[in-house]
Amino acid sequence: MLIAPPEVRLPSRDAVEKAVRELDRRLGPSKVDVSEAGRLAHARDDSAAAGRLPDAVVLAAGRDDVKVALEVCETHGVPVTPRAAGTGRTGGAVPVAGGVVLATQGMADVVDVDRHDLVAVVQPGVVTGALHAAVEAEGLFYPPDPNSLSSCMIGGNVAENAGGPRAFKYGVTREYVLGLEACLMGGRVLRTGRRTIKGVTGYDVTSLLVGSEGTLGVFTEITLRLVRAPTEIATVLALYADARAAAAAVTRVIARGLVPRCLELLDAWTLEAIRRQGISVDPRAGAMLLVEVDGGADAPLDATLEALGETLSEGGQAIDVVAAQDEAQRARLWEARRMLSMATRKLTKYKLSEDVVVPRSRLVELLDEAARVCERERVRHLTYGHAGDGNMHVNFLWDDDGERPAVDRAIDGLMRATVRLGGTLSGEHGIGVSKAAYLPLEQGPELIALQEDLKRVFDPSGLLNPGKIFPTGHRAC
Numbered sequence: 001m002l003i004a005p006p007e008v009r010l011p012s013r014d015a016v017e018k019a020v021r022e023l024d025r026r027l028g029p030s031k032v033d034v035s036e037a038g039r040l041a042h043a044r045d046d047s048a049a050a051g052r053l054p055d056a057v058v059l060a061a062g063r064d065d066v067k068v069a070l071e072v073c074e075t076h077g078v079p080v081t082p083r084a085a086g087t088g089r090t091g092g093a094v095p096v097a098g099g100v101v102l103a104t105q106g107m108a109d110v111v112d113v114d115r116h117d118l119v120a121v122v123q124p125g126v127v128t129g130a131l132h133a134a135v136e137a138e139g140l141f142y143p144p145d146p147n148s149l150s151s152c153m154i155g156g157n158v159a160e161n162a163g164g165p166r167a168f169k170y171g172v173t174r175e176y177v178l179g180l181e182a183c184l185m186g187g188r189v190l191r192t193g194r195r196t197i198k199g200v201t202g203y204d205v206t207s208l209l210v211g212s213e214g215t216l217g218v219f220t221e222i223t224l225r226l227v228r229a230p231t232e233i234a235t236v237l238a239l240y241a242d243a244r245a246a247a248a249a250v251t252r253v254i255a256r257g258l259v260p261r262c263l264e265l266l267d268a269w270t271l272e273a274i275r276r277q278g279i280s281v282d283p284r285a286g287a288m289l290l291v292e293v294d295g296g297a298d299a300p301l302d303a304t305l306e307a308l309g310e311t312l313s314e315g316g317q318a319i320d321v322v323a324a325q326d327e328a329q330r331a332r333l334w335e336a337r338r339m340l341s342m343a344t345r346k347l348t349k350y351k352l353s354e355d356v357v358v359p360r361s362r363l364v365e366l367l368d369e370a371a372r373v374c375e376r377e378r379v380r381h382l383t384y385g386h387a388g389d390g391n392m393h394v395n396f397l398w399d400d401d402g403e404r405p406a407v408d409r410a411i412d413g414l415m416r417a418t419v420r421l422g423g424t425l426s427g428e429h430g431i432g433v434s435k436a437a438y439l440p441l442e443q444g445p446e447l448i449a450l451q452e453d454l455k456r457v458f459d460p461s462g463l464l465n466p467g468k469i470f471p472t473g474h475r476a477c
């Protein structure tokens with residue numbers, strides 16, 4: 001049930017052999033893995049995108065290794081696919097043209113955490129959860145929290161401009177990237193951005209690189225903005241009969257000007273997956289809102305919690321609104337939320353998760369459209385996600401290979417409905433391989449052509465992560 005790789009130019013056998021020999025000579029054989037097991041371990045990510053088996057994996061230990069790999073591969077015309085943890089959901093790290101996978105998980109140092117400047121400098125292979133622990137040990141806070149944080153890495157987060165539940169209050173990865181060191185195809189090293197909080201010198205190349213999905217350059221060092229850690233956190237659960245009632249409550253919270261740090265919606269089937277994890281949820285509930293607020297001495301939580309409780313209960317539609325009783329209960333709730341993707345997999349043989357976004361005011365319409373296209377195509381689905389941002393994970397579930405064409409039609413219907421509602425194809429997972437065919441639904445030919453021109457400025461030979469983002473060579477899944 002994989003998405004076939006796009007039509008891309010493949011390197012010649014001769015070019016690959018020469019490149020691998022030179023990489024071996026310059027980096028040493030321990031950093032160039034040509035074993036079948038090593039290549040297979042770097043051929044897929046967490047999406048349905050099929051790649052081609054890479055010819056070699058470079059296990060970079062530092063910037064100089066990355067530089068050498070990009071220089072050698074450019075010389076011999078061999079494609080390179082950068083990779084961090086491989087948890088991506090759209091095939092960004094999948095080597096669709098074979099060649100070399102440039103693995104950065106060995107570059108995992110937290111170089112600096114500066115309590116005075118509120119800055120962290122890290123290598124790209126630092127696991128996001130480990131970064132959280134390192135800065136929290138200093139009383140500081142790095143807010144972006146993709147639900148894969150126990151395994152995904154900061155290099156992958158920057159390349160995808162990752163979000164997470166806390167984005168409602170704190171924003172996504174881009175808001176925290178101050179500067180980058182990036183190697184370009186051919187081995188040129190760029191330093192972009194700065195270490196200061198303010199700064200407007202030149203074009204904002206840092207922002208262009210954030211979210212570029214490994215197609216413009218390979219990050220070798222990342223400078224991040226930190227904030228002071230909140231000292232008070234409270235989690236509230238609100239249960240409703242259905243997702244429409246829950247979505248209406250989200251709209252009320254936003255309209256009242258409340259800014260919880262997380263505002264997550266889980267629909268009926270998602271609750272079923274939670275129950276199957278052994279967590280009891282009121283059987284009357286067909287939807288849940290998981291809401292979290294934070295503050296500190298300057299922003300005590302009592303008044304916010306009271307206003308939140310009132311707003312969630314307004315209109316008499318809430319079945320129950322309760323605050324987590326203690327830290328252990330709070331941790332259990334979030335653990336269940338973070339495990340949702342795994343838990344929902346147990347409901348079905350196959351699952352595809354989309355991450356569309358609509359303006360917050362159109363959340364109910366998005367839920368209705370998702371239900372409508374799935375009903376039309378007779379495809380099972382469940383929906384959960386970052387409702388406060390209008391960013392929902394619509395998951396398509398099926399058990400039989402023969403159902404796949406109907407699933408594809410349902411995905412197509414969802415993409416079209418999203419754009420019609422004024423939304424966007426991806427809130428956090430990127431375009432990669434999985435959504436490249438849909439890009440023209442959202443962006444005009446001029447904008448796509450301009451971005452392809454930009455790609456050529458950074459990578460004239462088109463060897464860095466080919467076959468990603470742009471629609472050429474792709475068919476809808």
Ligand SMILES: Cc1cc2nc3c(=O)[nH]c(=O)nc-3n(C[C@H](O)[C@H](O)[C@H](O)COP(=O)(O)OP(=O)(O)OC[C@H]3O[C@@H](n4cnc5c(N)ncnc54)[C@H](O)[C@@H]3O)c2cc1C
Pocket residue numbers: 045046081082083084085086087088089091092093104124145146147148151152153154155156157158159160161162163164165213214215217218219220341342428429465
């Ligand atoms: C269970 C689960 C939950 C998830 N929840 C979320 C969520 O809440 N929010 C969210 O945003 N995403 C989520 N994701 C998706 C995924 O974890 C993110 O996209 C994450 O940012 C990918 O990081 P990674 O280290 O796995 O990167 P990879 O998958 O290895 O790579 C992702 C992209 O980054 C590029 N890349 C990697 N390293 C570099 C580098 N050094 N320089 C340049 N480009 C590079 C790759 O080429 C690729 O295009 C989830 C995934 C799973 C499996």
